[in-house]
Amino acid sequence: xxPVELLVIGGxxxxxxxxxxxxxxxxxxxxxxxNNALGGQLVxxxxxxxxxxxxxxxxxGFDIAKxxxxxxxxxxxxxxxxxxxxxxxxxxxxxxxxxxxxxxxVKPKAMxxxxxxxxxxxxxxxxxxxxxxxxxxxxxxxNEYGVKPGNSVLMVGAGNIGLIVSYQLMQAGVKVxxxxxxxxxxxGYLVHASKVRxxxxxxxxxxxxxxxxxKEVLEGVTLCRLDDQWQQIPGTEFDVKADVVCISVGLTPLxxxxxxxxxxxxxxxxxxxxxxxxxxxxxxxxxxxxxxxxVSGVEEASSAMVEGxxxxxxxxxYLGYKIYNMNELKSDLLLQLDSLRHGPVGDRxxxxxxxxxxxxxxxxxxxx
Amino acid sequence: MRIEEHPILSFKRGKAxxxxxxxxxxxxxEGETIAAALHAAGIKTLSHSxxxxxxxxxxxxxxxCSSCIMEVNGEPNVRICVEMVHExxxxxxxxGKGDIL
Amino acid sequence: xxxxxGIPTAEDVEKAFPSEERLAQGPVVVVECYxxxxxxxxxxxxxxxxxxxxxxxxxxxxxxxxxxxxxxLCVSNCPGLSIMVVDMTYTxxxxxxxxxxxxxxxxxxxxxxxxxxxxxQEICDVKVVRVVNSKALDKTPVISIAVKKDFxxxxxxxxxxx
Numbered sequence: 085x086x087p088v089e090l091l092v093i094g095g096x097x098x099x100x101x102x103x104x105x106x107x108x109x110x111x112x113x114x115x116x117x118x119n120n121a122l123g124g125q126l127v128x129x130x131x132x133x134x135x136x137x138x139x140x141x142x143x144x145g146f147d148i149a150k151x152x153x154x155x156x157x158x159x160x161x162x163x164x165x166x167x168x169x170x171x172x173x174x175x176x177x178x179x180x181x182x183x184x185x186x187x188x189x190v191k192p193k194a195m196x197x198x199x200x201x202x203x204x205x206x207x208x209x210x211x212x213x214x215x216x217x218x219x220x221x222x223x224x225x226x227n228e229y230g231v232k233p234g235n236s237v238l239m240v241g242a243g244n245i246g247l248i249v250s251y252q253l254m255q256a257g258v259k260v261x262x263x264x265x266x267x268x269x270x271x272g273y274l275v276h277a278s279k280v281r282x283x284x285x286x287x288x289x290x291x292x293x294x295x296x297x298x299k300e301v302l303e304g305v306t307l308c309r310l311d312d313q314w315q316q317i318p319g320t321e322f323d324v325k326a327d328v329v330c331i332s333v334g335l336t337p338l339x340x341x342x343x344x345x346x347x348x349x350x351x352x353x354x355x356x357x358x359x360x361x362x363x364x365x366x367x368x369x370x371x372x373x374x375x376x377x378x379v380s381g382v383e384e385a386s387s388a389m390v391e392g393x394x395x396x397x398x399x400x401x402y403l404g405y406k407i408y409n410m411n412e413l414k415s416d417l418l419l420q421l422d423s424l425r426h427g428p429v430g431d432r433x434x435x436x437x438x439x440x441x442x443x444x445x446x447x448x449x450x451x452x
Numbered sequence: 453m454r455i456e457e458h459p460i461l462s463f464k465r466g467k468a469x470x471x472x473x474x475x476x477x478x479x480x481x482e483g484e485t486i487a488a489a490l491h492a493a494g495i496k497t498l499s500h501s502x503x504x505x506x507x508x509x510x511x512x513x514x515x516x517c518s519s520c521i522m523e524v525n526g527e528p529n530v531r532i533c534v535e536m537v538h539e540x541x542x543x544x545x546x547x548g549k550g551d552i553l
Numbered sequence: 554x555x556x557x558x559g560i561p562t563a564e565d566v567e568k569a570f571p572s573e574e575r576l577a578q579g580p581v582v583v584v585e586c587y588x589x590x591x592x593x594x595x596x597x598x599x600x601x602x603x604x605x606x607x608x609x610x611x612x613x614x615x616x617x618x619x620x621x622x623x624x625x626l627c628v629s630n631c632p633g634l635s636i637m638v639v640d641m642t643y644t645x646x647x648x649x650x651x652x653x654x655x656x657x658x659x660x661x662x663x664x665x666x667x668x669x670x671x672x673x674q675e676i677c678d679v680k681v682v683r684v685v686n687s688k689a690l691d692k693t694p695v696i697s698i699a700v701k702k703d704f705x706x707x708x709x710x711x712x713x714x715x
Binding site for chain 3: 131132133134135136137142143254257270274275276277278280282283287289386423425426429
């Protein structure tokens with residue numbers, strides 16, 4: 085059994101920031117990530133981030149990853165376990181890991197769960213044909229390995245990911261035939277929509293994929309219009325030839341470990357699925373287990389980073405570490421989160437999180 | 453199907469290696485996954501479903517969905533989207549559910 | 554309409570443009586940020602005080618065009634690529650547009666390319682006057698194109714081929 089002070093599960097934007105903050109306050113931190121390298125989805129983001137300077141606005145995602153990884157490398161109290169998968173969190177606080185076929189057990193005094201989210205799928209006939217990929221898969225192939233996912237792409241979903249990946253596909257020299265969105269309006273930032281629109285890519289709102297077709301691989305799709313009740317309108321079908329359909333219809337939190345740990349969970353649609361109750365310090369209903377990033381509710385990476393810093397600060401403080409300006413730091417982080425969620429786009433997030441708040445200590449009393 | 457020029461990114465590819473895919477030899481670069489290398493070679497169909505024999509390709513490319521499983525060096529059910537290529541490795545289309553022993 | 558199509562309407566564009574008087578005085582910024590999102594790098598990039606400090610990071614940018622000298626610092630810093638600089642004093646017949654362009658191949662100075670509108674439709678031929686791709690721009694090159702003045706509120710992008 086390996087004694088561990090603070091275990092951070094997941095090395096994406098939230099986990100990295102949590103580890104940095106906790107280590108800067110003096111905790112000994114172990115970060116585990118199942119991938120071969122840290123950085124999570126940040127390393128695949130080629131666009132400039134929004135937000136303010138504090139969330140690295142106007143820097144590109146992969147450059148932000150480099151910046152955070154540099155900090156990690158310079159903090160000698162952070163131990164990094166890459167290619168390591170967390171298998172389970174047990175009632176007695178033991179966490180089991182798999183690394184290169186070997187089985188490890190650790191017992192952390194506190195934990196930040198920052199496991200992120202996975203992509204939702206969309207049901208339509210033949211949606212299992214090779215060539216129909218999640219948007220994250222397309223980003224991985226294209227921006228991590230420099231491999232084109234295909235020659236012509238139909239994008240499904242006009243949220244930020246759908247719009248951004250469409251733009252990235254064009255930067256990689258791949259034709260984007262169209263973007264299809266079921267809702268009556270574009271869900272992502274309109275500046276992203278305008279970027280792809282002025283490259284000549286049509287955006288079809290209130291449309292969906294009626295069916296995909298192809299023998300061994302995808303050859304094309306039939307689209308059709310939706311009415312105000314999201315029902316397909318017969319007679320409105322038309323064909324789009326494409327060798328890739330990219331599915332970008334939202335993310336859902338990867339919250340299995342929180343369930344195992346016994347955290348109190350709730351289904352909140354606007355946050356992507358089941359998410360944990362948490363207090364202002366991002367501590368869940370299980371003492372010593374903190375959350376940050378998409379696992380606590382699907383949002384932008386900017387908020388994930390701020391949540392990471394806050395969870396790291398809270399976890400270190402829970403472990404008894406202090407710094408002179410801790411209260412200022414904390415109120416600044418809370419203020420940053422507040423302002424990122426303050427506008428009309430953040431409205432849904434704000435309301436969702438309000439449903440999950442643990443207000444007093446009594447509610448958070450379940451022992452780890 | 454590889455991106456040679458990119459306005460934002462530069463791809464530093466590792467040493468060129470070769471591996472076996474069924475009866476073919478596929479060129480790849482160290483540091484990339486089997487899925488990326490096969491895709492770059494135009495191979496999108498990775499297996500067929502057990503019951504209805506429907507073609508299967510990758511879906512998530514980050515080890516979540518298991519849509520991309522193949523037999524690698526004799527071991528079945530390997531998620532090739534998170535398995536790195538190595539010189540001389542043998543990758544086969546998996547038939548059935550695979551035997552562990 | 555913008556929220557459905559991704560294309561700003563003529564009225565949207567009209568509102569983003571400075572006054573005729575200001576346009577007549579030389580290069581000036583056009584900020585096409587039509588939606589409240591949490592973002593403020595245009596303010597932090599601005600050295601002349603033309604883009605005002607944000608009270609709330611979700612506010613739309615407030616621009617005092619009289620303070621702007623058309624320096625383009627904000628153009629490559631805007632994560633939404635929603636800013637360009639327009640100079641109506643370039644020549645008698647032509648205006649100069651400075652737009653961000655993140656695609657390869659980059660055009661070269663002197664080259665004729667297609668001018669596209671906000672829906673990606675070809676509007677007219679435009680001449681590339683200058684391409685700036687310095688390290689400070691961090692991979693968001695700024696392309697200067699000479700556009701017939703009649704088309705200055707229509708052209709917002711370029712296409713290389715054809």
